[in-house]
Amino acid sequence: MKTQINLKPHILIVIPTFNNIRTIESVTLDAVKTGYDLLIVNDGSDDGTEKSIDKLSNFTIHLKNNSGKGAAIIKAAKWAKKNNYSHIITIDADGQHNPSEIINFIPKIQSNPMTIVVGTRNFNQETIPGSSRFGRKFSNFWLKAACGVSIPDSQSGFRAYPVDAILKLKCKDTRYNFEIEILAKAAWAGLDILSTDISVHYSDKTKESSHFHPLKDNFRISLTYTKLVTRNFIPIPHKILFGQSHKEKMKDFFFKPIKTFKELIKERTSAKELGLASALGILLAVLPLVTIHSVAILFCATRLKLNRIMAISVSHFCMPPIVPAICVEVGYYALHGKFLTDFNLNTLGYHFLDRVGDYLLGTIIVAPILAILIGCFVYFIAKFIYWIKKIPLIK
Numbered sequence: 001m002k003t004q005i006n007l008k009p010h011i012l013i014v015i016p017t018f019n020n021i022r023t024i025e026s027v028t029l030d031a032v033k034t035g036y037d038l039l040i041v042n043d044g045s046d047d048g049t050e051k052s053i054d055k056l057s058n059f060t061i062h063l064k065n066n067s068g069k070g071a072a073i074i075k076a077a078k079w080a081k082k083n084n085y086s087h088i089i090t091i092d093a094d095g096q097h098n099p100s101e102i103i104n105f106i107p108k109i110q111s112n113p114m115t116i117v118v119g120t121r122n123f124n125q126e127t128i129p130g131s132s133r134f135g136r137k138f139s140n141f142w143l144k145a146a147c148g149v150s151i152p153d154s155q156s157g158f159r160a161y162p163v164d165a166i167l168k169l170k171c172k173d174t175r176y177n178f179e180i181e182i183l184a185k186a187a188w189a190g191l192d193i194l195s196t197d198i199s200v201h202y203s204d205k206t207k208e209s210s211h212f213h214p215l216k217d218n219f220r221i222s223l224t225y226t227k228l229v230t231r232n233f234i235p236i237p238h239k240i241l242f243g244q245s246h247k248e249k250m251k252d253f254f255f256k257p258i259k260t261f262k263e264l265i266k267e268r269t270s271a272k273e274l275g276l277a278s279a280l281g282i283l284l285a286v287l288p289l290v291t292i293h294s295v296a297i298l299f300c301a302t303r304l305k306l307n308r309i310m311a312i313s314v315s316h317f318c319m320p321p322i323v324p325a326i327c328v329e330v331g332y333y334a335l336h337g338k339f340l341t342d343f344n345l346n347t348l349g350y351h352f353l354d355r356v357g358d359y360l361l362g363t364i365i366v367a368p369i370l371a372i373l374i375g376c377f378v379y380f381i382a383k384f385i386y387w388i389k390k391i392p393l394i395k
Contacts, residue, residue: 009109011160012085013038013102016072017093019047023209024093028056031091031099039079039088041072069157070171070178077166085163086113092157094209096121096200104196105160112194114165114242116186118151119158119198127202139221141309143180146228147187151195154183158198165191168241176217177224184228190242226316269307271382277301279375281311285318286327286367288360314374323366328355331362 013036017024024040031038039059042050044066053060061075073090080088087109091097101119108117123133136155143154157179166182169189173181187193269277284297297315301308317323332340335358 009106009113010084010086011036011102011106011109012076012080012083012088013099014041014073014076014080014088014090015039015093016041016043016069016076016090017045017049017053018043018066018069018072018211019045019049020093020209021045021047021049021052022205023095024049024053025056027091027093027095027097027099028053032057034099034102036089036102037085039076041076043067043069043072068175068178070176070181071174073161073178074166074171074174077161077163080163081167087160087162088166089160090157092210095206096202096210097158098199098201101158101198104198108194108196109160112192114162115192115194116162116165116183117160117194117196118153118183119156120152120195121156121158121198121200123200125200125202128200129202132202135218139180142225142229142313143183145313146225146232147184149183149187149193151183151193153195154180156198162191165189165242173220173224175220176212177220180221180224181228188238190240222316223319226313226319229313269310271379271386273306274310274382275375275379276304277306277308277310278314278378279371280304280306281313281315282318282374283367283371285315286323286363286370288363310378314378317374318370323370324359327362327366328358329362330365331358331360334361334365 013031013034015024015027015031015038017040020027028038028040037059038057039061040053040057042053042060042062044063050062059079061072061079063072063075073088076088076090089102089105091099097119104119105117108115121136123136132155136153139154140151144150159179161182165186169182169185171178171181171185183193280300281297284300285293289296293315294312297311298308301311329339332338332355340358
């Protein structure tokens with residue numbers, strides 16, 4: 001339920017920083033000009049940042065080790081709660097954001113204090129990297145599949161959080177994937193998620209100051225989305241922290257998995273094409289295409305004009321350890337006529353090369369079988385969803 005407040009919310013600006021010596025001073029000075037209190041969270045910096053930020057802000061927190069952006073935000077929220085702030089507004093320390101645009105968040109916070117407001121970056125610029133454009137679209141799609149919420153920029157770090165809400169949501173991810181997890185869990189808990197327009201500045205300086213690792217962080221984000229989407233398929237009601245009617249709870253209980261699957265089939269794709277895309281994703285995910293699974297899946301799905309999102313999404317279910325372990329067992333059985341049941345240093349350590357051979361052989365056997373099974377399963381589920389999508393409750 002939305003509530004109105006007349007009092008100005010007690011806002012704290014939070015800047016998490018890790019080795020941003022080149023940009024932290026300018027970002028901080030611009031933030032101070034807004035007139036709001038500022039807290040800088042030093043997330044284990046070792047480039048000199050830690051020595052300079054005490055001079056830049058009255059409020060600082062120093063973490064011994066680099067724990068991740070999410071951990072820094074949670075630490076800041078706890079500090080804000082202790083010091084009676086109602087909201088925190090997070091700003092990245094790499095210089096991409098303009099702190100003066102905090103004013104864009106205030107009306108939305110005042111009209112509905114229990115809401116997360118996410119800044120929508122202006123991507124109508126030639127300087128925007130292609131990877132950022134793709135990443136935003138990809139992330140937006142999966143957020144909607146995970147929790148049904150559609151926002152223009154789910155990857156933006158310029159955000160306003162209610163302090164009480166952020167501490168109740170109990171997020172487990174501590175790095176960049178925290179920003180995805182908290183949006184999904186907030187939506188599940190009944191919290192509103194709104195957007196407001198902001199500018200964005202990209203340059204060589206901001207690129208060097210950013211610590212987003214394309215391989216490691218995208219892997220973590222993919223794991224988070226896999227976890228969230230899988231959870232959303234399970235018809236167990238989420239704990240509502242911010243108000244929802246009994247009717248809405250029952251509706252979610254019965255139709256949430258159907259809604260989730262519907263998001264995966266909106267690429268104007270037939271049930272047959274979805275089944276083929278799923279089979280392709282599983283086939284390539286099981287095969288030993290080390291480090292290039294996603295690239296291979298995207299390339300092949302594009303060439304075959306299949307649903308790339310579906311192909312990529314089902315491939316996540318083949319991540320270690322279950323499917324690779326099955327491949328080892330199947331390969332071992334094919335060579336020795338029995339299953340490997342003795343797991344010890346000898347069988348897994350000294351005979352490591354033998355297990356690699358078992359695995360490679362197993363992938364050749366398991367990949368097509370699993371691809372056919374999953375492809376058929378998705379085909380029939382898609383047919384069912386297309387059949388019932390006219391039911392008013394799930395539109």
